[in-house]
Amino acid sequence: MHINRKIVRRICQATVALSFIAIPWLNMHDIRFVTGNLLSFEFLKIPFADPLAALQVWVSTGHMAITPALGAMLVLTLAVAMGPVFCGWICPYGLMADLVGKLPPRRTTTPSSKAWYIKGTVALIVVGALALTGAPPLLNQLSLPGWYTRTMQMLWLYGVIPAGFWLLPFAACLDLGGGRRFWCRYICPQSLLLQLAGRILPYRFRVVYDPGRCICKDQSPSPCSQACPYGLDPRERAIHPECTNCGDCVVRCAHFGHALSQGFAKRQ
Amino acid sequence: MSMKLLPPGAGDRERFLQNCIHCGKCAESCRFDAIKLTKGLDPLTAGTPYIDPKKAPCFLCMHCGPACPTGAISALEQKDADMGTAFLNKDQCFTYMGAVLCRTCFEKCPMRNTAIVLKNGTYPEITDDCVGCGVCHYVCPQHAITLISREQLQAKVRSEA
Incomplete structure (x- = not known):
């Protein structure tokens, strides 16, 4: 496994x-x-x-x-x-x-x-x-x-x-x-x-979206937002305050082109 | 009537409830399982500690104060525990009645010779140094000792003033 x-x-x-x-x-x-x-x-x-x-x-x-x-x-x-x-x-x-x-x-x-x-x-x-x-x-x-x-x-x-x-x-x-x-x-x-x-610093650990690799841009709801326990869209540029960095969207996206990853990046 | 005490060092009830964050460390630290946590749904008191001296009195081990993270229970010495006070009803006491030389309360008192003294080496007497831990109340075979909590004591003082 x-x-x-x-x-x-x-x-x-x-x-x-x-x-x-x-x-x-x-x-x-x-x-x-x-x-x-x-x-x-x-x-x-x-x-x-x-x-x-x-x-x-x-x-x-x-x-x-x-x-x-x-x-x-x-x-x-x-x-x-x-x-x-x-x-x-x-x-x-x-x-x-x-x-x-x-x-x-x-x-x-x-x-x-x-x-x-x-x-x-x-x-x-x-x-x-x-x-x-x-x-x-x-x-x-x-x-x-x-x-x-x-x-x-x-x-x-x-x-x-x-x-x-x-x-x-x-x-x-x-x-x-x-x-x-x-x-x-x-x-x-x-x-x-x-x-x-989580909203204090301009940089923090977050879900990062790479639009160039995304293969489901036109889908709504997208597989990643369906995987999110909060129903958020991980493709938004700003972090939603509720995002817990659980990483479920990243795991789901691994089947759809690896457009999502987690790391330290700009918050907005 | 069941009467509830606050842990030793809790002081004023209102101040205590403001500071208590319901973490239960006092109950976990209690060596005698005297501290219980309130079970009900009352949002003001649910999860706060209390002592029911009829079931298990406080033996003044004073472990709960240092365990409390917020200072709701202050880390104090035995003599400053200030939980209430006890009264001896001499008409009911074996020793005073002349029935038998009983000194159970004296023997068990965590502050014996301070809070309970033996007058003439025989007759138990509760002094002003009593902090109201409730051990004598718990052990007295004659139920001759009444316990009053700090709160009841203050209410009484206020009503008399």
Whole structure:
């Protein structure tokens, strides 16, 4: 079997999903080189934190501890260089959404680039309200990677499934009804900061299109945009903020003239 | 009535909830499985830690503070844990009743000789240094010890003022 990046990505996603089942078990046995969940995570003393969680604590309390600040910076640095790769390569719900997207009622997502701005505005209002009311980090409760890993913690610690776990099948049903990656596109608040970070630098890791090699210019929808979990058109010159660099379009294009590749290039 | 405590070093409840990002590291670090994570759907509290002293009291090992990444639980010493306080009902206590010389609460108190002292070497007495970990409340065979959380204590102080 030829190893393409789609298989590598699946292995990566599955490894993360399985690791977070194992981590609470390791902690229970006093093996603590890795602790926490996808809201705040520590590996060999290197902190990683959900940037949105850190931001919410910061606006609602007015100060930030060094650990989550450093953790959020590390995560955002990756997003500055490569966009929201978390969503395509790491997020456990991303794996679930990809698999759900393969189920029979295959509705192709209508690429609505406006969705991103609407979601951003709503999240901005919520974060602004936190600053005024000093409420707890509410958006964490909508984080599916958060709930996946929190469920595993609670299962190992007390043998119960928290109510928030049921958001995962609920989101999968939304994806089935509303199109692939419905939750990720229209609801998930966590991806927002990663997507914003991906728009900072003029150069970053992206999908690069070579029109000279493309053999399906006249096709609409093209094979590459059909392969995209978000229904984006990889042939556009500017990177769409939602592109997770998952590389599915590149894998598909390998059968259609190798016009797409991934590498560091101009963002616009 | 079940009463819930916040982990040692959490301090004021409102401030604590603002800072807690639901990572569960405190529960994972707890050596006595005292810290539980809230299960429900309430967006304000779901996934935040609590201690139910009736099921498993806090033994003040103080591992949760250093484990907390955001400082929602401060890393403190035992004497500053400030979770609440305990009261002894002398009418119900075996020792005071003269039934039997019981010093279970004294023996089990993580801060014995500070939070619980033996008056005349015999009679247990809870001092002002008690931080409300709930161990005495949990172990007392006579259920003679009442535990009050920091929040209840403050509400009481406010209503009396």
